[in-house]
Amino acid sequence: MNCFDPATLNSPNISLPxxxxxxxxxxxxxxxxxxxxxxxxxxxxxxxxxxxxxWLWNLDLSAAPIQLSLLNRVIVPTGCLExxxxxxxxxxxxxxxxxxxxALACIAFVLTIRISQGHSFVPFTLILLAGYALLAMLVxxxxxxxxxTPLLLVGLSSIGIYILQAGRATRSDGPLRSLIxxxxxxxxxxxxxxxxDRLALSPRDPELMNIVSLLLTxxxxxxxxxxxxxxxxxxxxxxxxxxxxxxxxxxxxxxLLHLIYRVLTAYPFxxxxxxxxxxxxxxGVLTAAWGGIAAAGAEHPGRLWGYAALHDWGLLIMLLGxxxxxxxxxxxxxxxxxxxxxxxxxxxxxxxxxxxxTFDSEWLQGIGKRMPWNSAAFLIGGLGxxxxxxxxxxxxxxxxxMTVASNDWRIAAVVMVASAGVVIGFIRMARTLxxxxxxxxxxxxxxxxxxxxxxxILISASxxxxxxxxxxxxxxxxxxxxx
Amino acid sequence: xxxxxxxxxxxxxxxxxxxTCAVAAAMILLWDWRASLIGLIxxxxxxxxxxxxxxxIEAQLxxxxxxxxxxxxxxxxxxxxxxxxxxxxxxxxNWIMRLLMLILVYTALRLFDFNFSLPFPNxxxxxxxxxxxxxxxxxxxxxxxxxxxxxxxxxxxxxLLLWCVPxxxxxxxxxxxxxxSVLIGIVELLIALGCSYLILTESLxxxxxxxxxxxxxxxxxxxxxxxxxxxxxxxxxxxxxIPTVPxxxxxxxxxxxxxxxxxxxxxxxxxxxxxxxxxxxxxRAQAAQSRAAQSGAKQSxxxxxxxxxxxxxxxxxxxxxxxxxRETLTPGTPTQANPTQANPTQANPTQANPTQADPTQADPTQADPTQADPxQADPTQNNQKWVRSGSPLTRTNLxxxxxxxxxxxxxxxxxxxxxxxxxxxxxxxxxxLPNHxxxxxxxPTQPTPNLFGxxxxxxxxxxxxxxxxxxxxxxxxxxxxxxxxxRQKDETDLPKDR
Numbered sequence: 017m018n019c020f021d022p023a024t025l026n027s028p029n030i031s032l033p034x035x036x037x038x039x040x041x042x043x044x045x046x047x048x049x050x051x052x053x054x055x056x057x058x059x060x061x062x063x064x065x066x067x068x069x070x071w072l073w074n075l076d077l078s079a080a081p082i083q084l085s086l087l088n089r090v091i092v093p094t095g096c097l098e099x100x101x102x103x104x105x106x107x108x109x110x111x112x113x114x115x116x117x118x119a120l121a122c123i124a125f126v127l128t129i130r131i132s133q134g135h136s137f138v139p140f141t142l143i144l145l146a147g148y149a150l151l152a153m154l155v156x157x158x159x160x161x162x163x164x165t166p167l168l169l170v171g172l173s174s175i176g177i178y179i180l181q182a183g184r185a186t187r188s189d190g191p192l193r194s195l196i197x198x199x200x201x202x203x204x205x206x207x208x209x210x211x212x213d214r215l216a217l218s219p220r221d222p223e224l225m226n227i228v229s230l231l232l233t234x235x236x237x238x239x240x241x242x243x244x245x246x247x248x249x250x251x252x253x254x255x256x257x258x259x260x261x262x263x264x265x266x267x268x269x270x271x272l273l274h275l276i277y278r279v280l281t282a283y284p285f286x287x288x289x290x291x292x293x294x295x296x297x298x299x300g301v302l303t304a305a306w307g308g309i310a311a312a313g314a315e316h317p318g319r320l321w322g323y324a325a326l327h328d329w330g331l332l333i334m335l336l337g338x339x340x341x342x343x344x345x346x347x348x349x350x351x352x353x354x355x356x357x358x359x360x361x362x363x364x365x366x367x368x369x370x371x372x373x374t375f376d377s378e379w380l381q382g383i384g385k386r387m388p389w390n391s392a393a394f395l396i397g398g399l400g401x402x403x404x405x406x407x408x409x410x411x412x413x414x415x416x417x418m419t420v421a422s423n424d425w426r427i428a429a430v431v432m433v434a435s436a437g438v439v440i441g442f443i444r445m446a447r448t449l450x451x452x453x454x455x456x457x458x459x460x461x462x463x464x465x466x467x468x469x470x471x472x473i474l475i476s477a478s479x480x481x482x483x484x485x486x487x488x489x490x491x492x493x494x495x496x497x498x499x
Numbered sequence: 500x501x502x503x504x505x506x507x508x509x510x511x512x513x514x515x516x517x518x519t520c521a522v523a524a525a526m527i528l529l530w531d532w533r534a535s536l537i538g539l540i541x542x543x544x545x546x547x548x549x550x551x552x553x554x555x556i557e558a559q560l561x562x563x564x565x566x567x568x569x570x571x572x573x574x575x576x577x578x579x580x581x582x583x584x585x586x587x588x589x590x591x592x593n594w595i596m597r598l599l600m601l602i603l604v605y606t607a608l609r610l611f612d613f614n615f616s617l618p619f620p621n622x623x624x625x626x627x628x629x630x631x632x633x634x635x636x637x638x639x640x641x642x643x644x645x646x647x648x649x650x651x652x653x654x655x656x657x658x659l660l661l662w663c664v665p666x667x668x669x670x671x672x673x674x675x676x677x678x679x680s681v682l683i684g685i686v687e688l689l690i691a692l693g694c695s696y697l698i699l700t701e702s703l704x705x706x707x708x709x710x711x712x713x714x715x716x717x718x719x720x721x722x723x724x725x726x727x728x729x730x731x732x733x734x735x736x737x738x739x740x741i742p743t744v745p746x747x748x749x750x751x752x753x754x755x756x757x758x759x760x761x762x763x764x765x766x767x768x769x770x771x772x773x774x775x776x777x778x779x780x781x782x783r784a785q786a787a788q789s790r791a792a793q794s795g796a797k798q799s800x801x802x803x804x805x806x807x808x809x810x811x812x813x814x815x816x817x818x819x820x821x822x823x824x825r826e827t828l829t830p831g832t833p834t835q836a837n838p839t840q841a842n843p844t845q846a847n848p849t850q851a852n853p854t855q856a857d858p859t860q861a862d863p864t865q866a867d868p869t870q871a872d873p874x875q876a877d878p879t880q881n882n883q884k885w886v887r888s889g890s891p892l893t894r895t896n897l898x899x900x901x902x903x904x905x906x907x908x909x910x911x912x913x914x915x916x917x918x919x920x921x922x923x924x925x926x927x928x929x930x931x932l933p934n935h936x937x938x939x940x941x942x943p944t945q946p947t948p949n950l951f952g953x954x955x956x957x958x959x960x961x962x963x964x965x966x967x968x969x970x971x972x973x974x975x976x977x978x979x980x981x982x983x984x985x986r987q988k989d990e991t992d993l994p995k996d997r
Contacts, residue, residue, distance in 0.1 A: 101678050158677030167682055174689035178696060185703035192655050192697055195690065196646065199659045202686075203666035207618060210673040 031095030033104035040146035048139035057138045062125035069118035104153040112493035113152040124263040133257040134182035147172045159209035162278040166202040180256040190251030197241045204235040229290035242299035243306045253322025262362035296337030304330025308434025311441035324401035324438045348490045353412035360472035361397025364390040382453030387461040391449045393469035402438035408476040411483035510548035519545030523641040535657045536572040543568040550668045567684045571691035578695035582702035635665035656694030
């Protein structure tokens with residue numbers, strides 16, 4: 017394997033992991049220095065991450081090395097980077113994760129040009145992006161790559177605290193609680209790795225298989241943060257800047273889905289030895305149901321959004337419990353629609369927050385009359401998380417519910433009722449947003465902001481009407497993962 | 500440092516392990532940041548001593564780990580020192596509850612024989628493994644208890660670091676050459692840094708949090724509810740939100756220190772609702788109603804223009820000094836002629852009836868606009884000032900300002916405040932007016948909301964600053980607003996006792 021050796025730094029070859037990680041860290045450093053020029057740093061970061069997303073998505077690993085004439089270097093796409101016991105390589109399964117992460121970051125940066133999410137948002141996000149890229153490219157480490165991931169997630173969650181709090185004098189519950197699942201689970205994964213090493217010596221030892229399966233199952237379920245470990249999601253959505261919330265939630269959950277896929281691929285005996293399906297189904301039902309109930313009673317728009325996302329996440333957890341490759345397609349489909357819905361809601365919510373001064377209820381009342389497009393984007397995005405008809409999430413929820421109902425229709429009924437709770441919450445929010453205007457001093461929405469909201473609504477509506485638009489990307493991602 | 504561990508070998512013995520477990524329990528029981536941080540170091544030291552006792556771990560690794568935990572506690576302590584004394588908002592229960600929880604957990608551990616065994620390398624003796632199992636399980640339970648009881652960054656940080664202590668020992672024992680222990684150390688530092696950042700932001704946010712009234716906070720925190728963000732001090736409100744408060748010259752002089760002309764005050768429109776011991780605060784809901792009432796301002800202005808015309812007909816000489824707002828402040832109007840507006844009799848709702856004020860009862864010099872003091876006629880020198888400032892109006896200040904006012908009044912004016920004289924029976928329209936104007940003035944009119952949300956009785960040029968807004972929103976009827984309104988009512992009643 018053509019791994020990078022520090023002794024050969026003068027070699028004309030540069031491995032792709034080094035280029036990605038080094039480039040992101042360098043960009044983070046530069047943007048931190050110029051962080052007060054926020055529009056400039058976000059624009060540069062958006063351009064670079066957007067270009068990286070497109071380039072990685074179209075990258076052909078079997079192609080010849082890429083010549084960088086400016087640096088007089090050659091980029092080896094299949095080259096690997098080995099340092100401190102970690103070996104990184106851009107393998108086919110990592111490409112969809114990398115490209116999606118970069119695309120999400122690019123969209124977040126574009127939205128941040130208009131509405132600030134804090135001066136440190138760009139540099140810290142770039143560091144986080146490098147960390148998630150490292151997780152995706154991790155081939156091996158001091159212990160098996162999937163089993164060291166939770167420990168690295170603790171570090172990434174710790175860094176994420178700063179941009180989630182964003183210097184706001186608000187409650188710190190959300191950022192604080194986002195640390196807890198990863199911290200609680202990393203010892204389980206480390207102990208499991210020790211047992212897994214012993215399992216390699218006696219592969220048919222049922223006791224070892226049981227222990228490994230138990231530890232990993234508990235670890236995965238805790239990492240998924242179902243009810244009652246869910247509070248971080250709603251708290252973060254309530255207090256953190258909406259775009260940051262959207263980005264970090266999706267990056268974390270994408271890394272988590274990748275981790276689960278790798279764990280289930282590396283240890284295929286887990287579903288056979290431990291009722292993983294049962295555990296995930298119970299966790300998913302509880303999460304979806306509680307998300308719906310809590311959303312029905314939520315009055316804060318951020319919290320309502322968080323509970324709607326929790327409900328959607330519950331359905332996704334349920335689908336993870338169903339074995340088979342077909343269900344991974346549904347999981348990815350639902351995750352893509354979830355990302356679109358959260359993005360649309362974040363566009364609207366960030367603009368509303370900007371105008372309503374941290375969701376002051378007096379300012380929120382009737383704000384939809386001054387900001388119709390952004391309010392509509394928030395509502396449509398939120399309803400998409402509940403699978404409301406003619407929203408982006410409808411098809412995903414429909415397919416997911418059909419899959420769940422094929423096993424047990426009662427669970428699907430519970431999820432349907434919970435979805436109704438989310439819809440009730442958003443109907444009440446719509447009455448507030450489009451009710452009588454109290455703050456007559458509110459200005460009309462910015463045309464650029466209205467345009468962004470319109471684009472978000474358009475994408476949601478397009479995917480609601482033509483969900484097959486996602487079929488191609490999802491199939492290629494699934495194909496890449498299975499290699 | 501290696502000799503340090505050997506000199507503290509006591510921690511690896513049975514008594515030492517019990518002592519370390521007791522320290523971990525004491526961290527929960529005391530629930531003090533000093534105890535927690537010191538206890539964390541002690542627990543880490545004890546865990547390192549126990550791990551070194553097995554002989555499977557190099558001392559340097561444990562030394563580094565103790566240093567990392569010490570550094571983490573230092574980071575947290577610096578943040579605590581930086582933050583103004585910030586007791587956490589989230590209650591962790593009292594020490595009795597925490598003691599009961601510890602007893603419950605300990606009893607459950609003793610009663611429930613779950614035969615849980617932690618993985619250890621074969622080289623470790625069974626007795627060491629058993630001691631370590633008990634020790635690490637107890638430490639982990641203490642960490643989970645702290646997590647469950649706490650919502651503050653400090654105690655959550657301590658709990659997460661406490662959770663990392665056994666994790667680090669296990670990683671070092673089970674994966675000795677992997678370098679995972681180094682990663683755990685880095686992660687611990689990141690956790691400490693993140694929590695210290697949140698400690699600082701939490702201390703900033705405490706002032707802005709609404710305090711939920713519970714049995715714990717009642718009644719001490721009840722008064723703080725009035726300083727909730729839903730209540731906006733006048734000084735912080737923008738011009739649009741400020742209801743106009745008529746004030747006497749003396750009151751203003753007492754508050755502002757600005758010497759006013761020494762003319763005899765002609766009355767007062769002091770409202771008792773404005774007399775508070777604390778800075779006057781105005782509910783946002785009321786401010787919202789004020790804005791809603793602006794819709795009636797046009798009608799009000801129209802009526803005012805009619806009154807202007809009427810008064811111009813009555814006293815052409817005075818019309819040159821007319822001012823749109825002065826029409827509501829015409830000197831000599833019954834309420835202004837009545838110097839004892841602050842008298843408890845004003846609390847009589849019949850006073851709100853404009854017909855009760857008899858212009859003929861008033862001092863002729865006040866009743867006749869042509870003979871009025873020019874400075875009173877001049878709105879710019881009128882002693883009834885419209886205060887927009889946010890200077891806190893306190894009951895003490897206004898009471899002090901009121902006292903000389905009533906003392907200096909002529910006896911006749913004081914007598915006018917008697918209920919008999921202000922009774923509706925004695926009220927009659929001014930006989931000098933033409934009939935149609937007299938009828939028009941006598942006809943009771945509905946209070947019309949003016950620009951500031953107060954109701955104006957246009958027929959008498961009379962401001963009823965106490966008049967309720969015509970429409971009550973749901974918001975006003977609930978929560979803090981209700982409390983605030985009740986408080987206002989209490990304040991209104993207070994002068995009666997005086």
